[in-house]
Amino acid sequence: MPKSDLEQLAEWRTLGARYSEETVHLAKRVLSSGNAGDQEWAVREQLAIAALDLGQTQLASEQIETLYGKFPGSPRVRILDGLKFEADGDISRASAVYEALLKEDETNITAHQRIISLALPSPSAVSSLLSYLDIFYSDPAAWSLLSDLYSEQGLYSQALGALGHLSIINSWDDGVVGRCGEVAYTLGDYHLALKYFLRAAEMQGGKETNVNSHRTRTWWGIKLAIQRLLDSPNLETSVPEDLQTSEKQLRLLDELATERLLDAGGQGVDVRRKVLYEEALTR
Template sequence: MAKISELYDVTWEEMRDKMRKWREENSRNSEQIVEVGEELINEYASKLGDDIWIIYEQVMIAALDYGRDELALFCLQELRRQFPGSHRVKRLTGMRFEAMERYDDAIQLYDRILQEDPTNTAARKRKIAIRKAQGKNVEAIRELNEYLEQFVGDQEAWHELAELYINEHDYAKAAFCLEELMMTNPHNHLYCQQYAEVKYTQGGLENLELSRKYFAQALKLNNRNMRALFGLYMSASHIASNAKASAKMKKDNMKYASWAASQINRAYQSSIIWVTKETHNRLLRYDVKNRKGKECEDRKGSRRKGIGRTTAKVSGMFHVLGSY
């Protein structure tokens, strides 16, 4: 198998920087992380300095996600050797237990970590993740609520709790969680959109009005949010056809729905034009490439008139395979 550095003509420093970028962005591109990270570990470990330890951790988590248990175990053993007794390394051991579906062993390990360090948020979150993986949503919700009593500012936990409530069809509590998120981050269009979706699902004229307003707010924050645009159309349409709505409310919402429909149609037409142009350009490039290839083959053919027909066929076959 070709090395990443040779295949893409990159230096080990560029590969290291790419791994750092993926860590900072919290990317879950496990296959790429494993490919790049494994080469860094095998070929350039001595050059990485202290960066090697964070790369071991990053590669181990990606390897668990990608099903490369032998690589994950190798990284874990290196980290244990360097940091014996570390809670962070113990948590990684627990994550390997999770990947192997040894949930009881993982929970016991996390409990021991929490006995030694009750403020270890990572271990508590892993326990909640296990409850969720086991389909024990009620227990996960209970533990997540207990966690948020101590760490009320954890936005990730609020969002996870909202998702769990949605899965349990408890939309009122899900809406409360999303309200907490919007208070701490009012410029996040995705929170506004998800809150609007919950209110739309709850139904009723009052909730539909709130839904329409927050779909509009999500669009204001990001005018390319097509899901919010469709939501605005749907909520406004339902209000316009609601028997409890006043005549003015119906008229206004018909106007909003009409505007949203026109924007959706415009976006759809633009996407068709873009796809058509892109397809045309690709076909054009393909045609030019084929013509150049044919001209090249014609020139080659004219230079080797003495070659037999069978040999020419074999040469052509290898040429095609080589190009591919």
């Protein structure tokens, strides 16, 4: 049975889907029909955001004005004001709206997120993110973004620390562990990088448990870290000596990594064979 316009809009709100052009079309039709009922205000808010997405600031302003008439001083409506200022390119006024909202309620998550968004990609976004994470520690997207910002500034130790928090929140995510390995590798701590890559590979499992067994990024990370350690075994590392991988273990792991890379199959297998063959000739 096909959904009514009102049901479709409600579903998109629940899913957080924008579909801006379709939303404007359906929302205008619902509102003009007078059949929105108690969903009218949610539909108007949805319409205002969609209109701003499309640059239809006049339509958005009409909805915001109507919402202010029903909910004077509402933080949600004031957020819409800030979004309109952003759409108009008036960043200072938008920031003032969000800052004022945070002075009244420091837990206003949308105001925090808009301030962070306005600060990107400048380094000042880091301080905004840290303030946000002091309140909303369990937001994985924020920790991921913080790590990226630190990496862009060459602050790899801090980037690794941010990923450490992310791995606590998303302890099931092998991708986060792999990212830790990549940052540790960039930092030059190859023993630590290897341990992260090996843990990521363990979490991914083999063909029996891993539906994405054609992925090879982690095993390439393992090979690269091993090569660095074999070439320069005395490099500085944060890993205690008794927990470091021995040369014998490194060579066995290198053979295993080669085996896994060749066994992965999938797209690019011929290129992998060539690279691994050339790498073997140099050893």
